[in-house]
Amino acid sequence: MKREEALSLVRDQITEHRYTHTLGVVDTAIMLAEKYGADVQKAELAAIFHDYAKFRSKEEMxxxxxxxxxxxxxxxxxxxxxxxxxxxxxxxxxxxxxxEAVLNAIRYHTSGRIGMTLLEKVVYVADYIEPGRRFPGVEEVRELAQQDLDAALIQALKNTIQFLMKKNQPVYPDTFHTYNDLTMKKE
Ligand code: DGI
Ligand code: FE
Ligand code: FE
Ligand code: FE
Known part of the structure; x- marks a missing residue:
């Protein structure tokens, strides 16, 4: 599918604010895919569609x-x-x-999973650091992403888990599993 066709499908599904976020994720995912040797076209497509269902009703999901x-x-x-x-x-x-590689990058962009592929990591980190994101800790992850994609991903997961725990919210097991998997693989 062509970029413009994919973008127009997504644009009909989400708010203008979320669409601007999506464009930021697309640029960032392309940059990271080029830097770390992931498939650039797949990264672009997955980024375009990653929040496609963001405004579907809870009942439908x-x-x-x-x-x-x-x-x-x-x-x-x-x-x-x-x-x-x-x-x-x-x-x-x-x-x-x-x-399937593109669909998996969409499927796992929020929780991650054990054994994430390079493409999945690119989309996960791009979603976290795109230029429109402004939250405590994002700058550190942006800097790590220039050096080491896994280190950036671990830091993003750590921030997410800490953020949820500070709000006394439960943490989905796959989020922990992803953090453990990557941390244990790091020497
Ligand atoms: O859709 P986005 O806002 O671009 O970003 P996202 O899909 O990465 O995350 C959506 C939200 O999900 C975000 O506010 C944090 C939350 N989240 C991520 N992991 C977990 C989680 N929420 C819970 N309860 N448990 C998790 O493990
Ligand atoms: Fe999302
Ligand atoms: Fe995310
Ligand atoms: Fe997103």
Whole structure:
């Protein structure tokens, strides 16, 4: 699919603010893919579609998670997590994206997973550091992303887990598993 066609499909699904965020993720994902040797076109496509389902109703996303037999635990955790797996499904169904590597980068862009691919890491980190993001700790992750993608990803996960814990919110197990997996692999 061409960039412009994909962008116009996404633009109809999300708010203007979220669309601006998406354009930032696209630029950042392309930059990181070039830097770390990921497939640039796949990174671009995954970034364009990563928040496709962000404004679907909770009811629709929960129904998809049940019908498609996704991790049922998701439903016990914050609904903010649902747009990633539900989005991968909807992008396949409605936009006709079939590339599993691209769909997985969408599916795991919020929680991560054990054994993340380079493409998945690129999209995860791009989502976290795109130029429109302004939250405590983002600058540190931006700097790490210039040197070491895994270090940037670990720091982003750490910030997310700490942020959730400070608010007394539960942390989805895959978020912890991803943090542990990457931290144990680092020498
Ligand atoms: O969709 P975005 O805002 O661009 O970013 P995202 O998809 O990475 O994250 C969406 C939200 O999900 C964010 O506010 C943090 C939250 N989140 C990420 N991991 C977890 C989580 N929430 C819970 N409860 N548990 C998690 O493990
Ligand atoms: Fe998202
Ligand atoms: Fe993210
Ligand atoms: Fe996003």
């Amino acid at each position: 929960a129904a998809i998670i049940k019908q498609q037999k996704m991790d049922p635990q998701l439903l016990s955790f914050h609904s903010e997590l649902w747009h990633a797996p539900a989005g991968a499904y909807l992008v396949q169904k409605e936009a006709g994206v079939t590339d």
